[in-house]
Amino acid sequence: MEFSINGQEDKGFTKIEKYNQETTEELMYHYKKVLELLGEDAEREGLEKTPLRVAKAMQFLTQGYHIKPEDILRSAMFKEDYKQMVIVKDIEVYSMCEHHMLPFVGRAHVAYIPNGYITGLSKIARVVDAFARRLQVQERLTTQIKDCINDTLSPLGVAVVIEAQHMCMSMRGVQKQNSITTTSDFTGAFENLATREEFIRLISAKTI
Ligand SMILES: Nc1nc2c(ncn2[C@@H]2O[C@H](COP(=O)(O)OP(=O)(O)OP(=O)(O)O)[C@@H](O)[C@H]2O)c(=O)[nH]1
Ligand SMILES: [Zn+2]
Structure with missing residues (x-):
């Protein structure tokens, strides 16, 4: 299953349009570990959604592989x-x-x-x-x-x-x-x- 960025279309992302859910979840898992390894509390309010945000940001910044x-x-x-x-x-x-x-x-x-x-x-x-x-x-x-x-x-x-x-x-x-x-x-x-x-x-x- 795939989902879009906050339900919005992003023009720069039209070639893949949606984030791959499996990739996103895997990236989230690893970025949570990264936060912990850096000494952070990955559960605190400000960081709670950070693994998801970073997972999306990194897919956005590397979307060229799919174009x-x-x-x-x-x-x-x-x-x-x-x-x-x-x-x-x-x-x-x-x-x-x-x-x-x-x-x-x-x-x-x-x-x-x-x-x-x-x-x-x-x-x-x-x-x-x-x-x-x-x-x-x-x-x-x-x-x-x-x-x-x-x-x-x-x-x-x-x-x-x-x-x-x-x-x-x-x-x-x-x-x-x-x-x-x-x-x-x-x-x-x-x-x-x-x-x-x-x-x-x-x-x-x-x-x-
Ligand atoms: N040629 C080139 N080098 C780059 C580019 N982007 C980053 N670098 C360089 O990649 C090199 C990697 O060198 P390493 O010695 O393996 O890495 P490092 O120990 O982090 O090196 P320092 O940045 O000097 O601390 C660095 O000299 C960077 O400046 C690029 O687009 N082209
Ligand atoms: Zn560099």
């Missing part, structure tokens, strides 16, 4: 002759580092040059989410987004830049509060320096 990002792009592919750069910049990224299961948060900038087909702009952001909502490293996230767009749309080129702050580097460990990690991956026409520079200039420019 096929290629299908997102294919669901809105339109024949179009436009052969210039399309850039969707400043896409919020909320992901979790696979080493510490702590968040890394930042922005993705994605560009492609169509070759017969364009895709819905929102689908680019959805692809970013589908890969971000997994346990990740920033480098793999960057490359997966690029590969997905490249393999699905067969464009003339794809470029992805991600800038992010890793909580595992600020809240703990080396405790650097202001360091930003930038990763990038390019293919096709973006291997040309002038094209790549145009992309970098456009994502750096203040717009609107």
Whole structure:
């Protein structure tokens, strides 16, 4: 049996729509143990529902495993002759580092040059989410987004830049509060320096 989040539809969760009850119950069992191991009274009022909340939150944050990002792009592919750069910049990224299961948060900038087909702009952001909502490293996230767009749309080129702050580097460990990690991956026409520079200039420019 499955149940929905507080009986509400959550748009970001449409691909699996409901939490799996068996998984949720198992996660709850383990998170209750985690609370106890951390020295907490898992029965006290404030924590009583915490295992359930965390079980749902973790399934939400890893829902990307149940989504096929290629299908997102294919669901809105339109024949179009436009052969210039399309850039969707400043896409919020909320992901979790696979080493510490702590968040890394930042922005993705994605560009492609169509070759017969364009895709819905929102689908680019959805692809970013589908890969971000997994346990990740920033480098793999960057490359997966690029590969997905490249393999699905067969464009003339794809470029992805991600800038992010890793909580595992600020809240703990080396405790650097202001360091930003930038990763990038390019293919096709973006291997040309002038094209790549145009992309970098456009994502750096203040717009609107
Ligand atoms: N390359 C890469 N490293 C990451 C990412 N997220 C976290 N890390 C790093 O993963 C590394 C794991 O290193 P370990 O030495 O095994 O773990 P640790 O002892 O917790 O390391 P510290 O964070 O230095 O305390 C750390 O250097 C993290 O900064 C990421 O997206 N990409
Ligand atoms: Zn980490």
